[in-house]
Amino acid sequence: PMDEIKGDIEFKNVWFSYDNENWILKDVSFKISPGQSVAFVGETGSGKTTIISLISGFYKIQKGEILIDGFNLNHLNLRDLRKNISVVLQDVFLFSGTIKSNITLGNPIDERTLSEAIQYSCCDSVIDSFPNGMEEPVMERGATLSAGQRQLISFARAIAHNPRIFILDEATANIDTNTEKLIQKAIENTVKNRTTLIIAHRLSTIKNADNIIVLKNGTIIEMGNHSKL
Numbered sequence: 001p002m003d004e005i006k007g008d009i010e011f012k013n014v015w016f017s018y019d020n021e022n023w024i025l026k027d028v029s030f031k032i033s034p035g036q037s038v039a040f041v042g043e044t045g046s047g048k049t050t051i052i053s054l055i056s057g058f059y060k061i062q063k064g065e066i067l068i069d070g071f072n073l074n075h076l077n078l079r080d081l082r083k084n085i086s087v088v089l090q091d092v093f094l095f096s097g098t099i100k101s102n103i104t105l106g107n108p109i110d111e112r113t114l115s116e117a118i119q120y121s122c123c124d125s126v127i128d129s130f131p132n133g134m135e136e137p138v139m140e141r142g143a144t145l146s147a148g149q150r151q152l153i154s155f156a157r158a159i160a161h162n163p164r165i166f167i168l169d170e171a172t173a174n175i176d177t178n179t180e181k182l183i184q185k186a187i188e189n190t191v192k193n194r195t196t197l198i199i200a201h202r203l204s205t206i207k208n209a210d211n212i213i214v215l216k217n218g219t220i221i222e223m224g225n226h227s228k229l
């Protein structure tokens, strides 16, 4: 039973290939304690996205072990696991509906949780800029919103669902300075008290992480905090 997880994540000598021919991850090992944040950095194709995809159980690894709270991922109920994980990707997925429905995803989230999520995600600035507030219609894919606004909504979504594990692929898109500051604050608030894995593109995010993992060609070449590296 895994309704409540602590959010302890361990990769033990993980080898992974998408095609059973080319190793994409080669003997990757790391451990994240509950509530800790880890920033993954490394050049394009080094395996960062692959690592975060494996945690949600999207692929099976060939060798090694991925442990969540000490349990092998292969033996976990993935539906239960995914209930405990919120993922914010670079290209945030919004669907047609309202800002509110994009935050709640139709789940029964009480008003207080919702308003806290909006506050902590700095999404209130987005909501206040629309005449209909939270009921503002959202077009398919969120076409009428800026990339920064879409990300703030996705942080509100993550916080409202209170996951034990938060996964973020930080946006590289052009985002104005003010929204950038809001996103930075939103990241800080979302990361608090939950296990976080970030594919980091900003120095500020890297500096704030408890641990930094540097990847190259599917192997970890450096690991440590900002002052150590």
Ligand code: ATP
Residues within 6 Å of the ligand: 018, 019, 024, 042, 043, 044, 045, 046, 047, 048, 049, 050, 051
């Ligand atoms: P980026 O910074 O560009 O996002 P990344 O570090 O996240 O790169 P990955 O996306 O994990 O790197 O890709 C690692 C390697 O795996 C690359 O060589 C890529 O071509 C390959 N790869 C990624 N996804 C797939 C897939 N679904 N099928 C086959 N190969 C893949």
